[in-house]
Amino acid sequence: MCKDWVAYTDAWLRTVGPSLDLSKAAGDTDPYLITATLQATATGGGCPKVWHLSTRGCTGITSGALAAVARGCPALTHLDLAHSDVNDEGLIAFLHAGGVARLQELDITGCNHLSSASITAAASACVKLTTLIATQCIAVDSAALSNIVAAAHHLVEVRVDLAAISRDEMARVAAVGQGKHVVDVCSFDGDDIAASMCCLVLADEEGGACM
Secondary structure, three states: OOHHHHHHHHHHHHHOOOEEEOHHHOOOOOOHHHHHHHHHOOOOOOOOOOOEEEOOOOOOOOHHHHHHHHHHOOOOOEEEOOOOOOOHHHHHHHHHOOHHHOOOEEEOOOOOOOOHHHHHHHHHHOOOOOEEEOOOOOOOOHHHHHHHHHHOOOOOEEEEEOOOOOHHHHHHHHHOOOOEEEEEEEEEOOOOHHHOEEEEEEEEOOOOOOO
C-alpha cells in the first residue's frame, strides 16, 4: 500500500461524520477493503466526528479492526454490525479497547457468529447501552434474553423475532430485570409472518413511563 494512499485515507477519515457507512461495500468479495478501512480509523488522528458506524452485510470485521474502531472513534455511540461476519473475539476486542464506555445502541441482526455469552457480556459491560437489536440472531433465545436483560444496566429497548421469542416469553423475560418492567410490547409485521419483530420496551419502575 502506497504512503500517499494511507495519508489520503487518514485525512478523509478525520473529516468523516457523523456517520461512517461502509455497507455499500458489502458486495466486495475482498474483505481487505473493510478490514483496512476500519483499522485506519485509529491512525492519523482517527475519526473524532463519527458517532454512528455501519458495517451492515460486510465481511472482514476482524478483532483488530473493531479494536481500532474503539480506539479511533471516541464519539462512537451507535454500532451497526448487522449481517456481518463479526464473531465473539471481535466483539470482545471492541469492548476491551474502550467501546464499553460509550456504546448506546448495538445492532447485531443476523450476526450468527456471535454467542449468547459474548452478547450478554456486552450488555453487562456497556453501562450506557440503551438499545439492542438482535433480530435473526440465533444465539438470542428466551434464556439468553433473560440473562441479557438481567445483566444490562440501562437497557431500554430490545428487538427480537417473534418466531424465536413469543410475546408471553418477552413479558417473562422483562420480569427478571432488576427494577424494570414491561411498558409496551409491539410487533412489526412484515410480508413474512415468521420474520415479525417484537420490540420489548423496559423502564425503571420509579419513572413509570417509557423512556
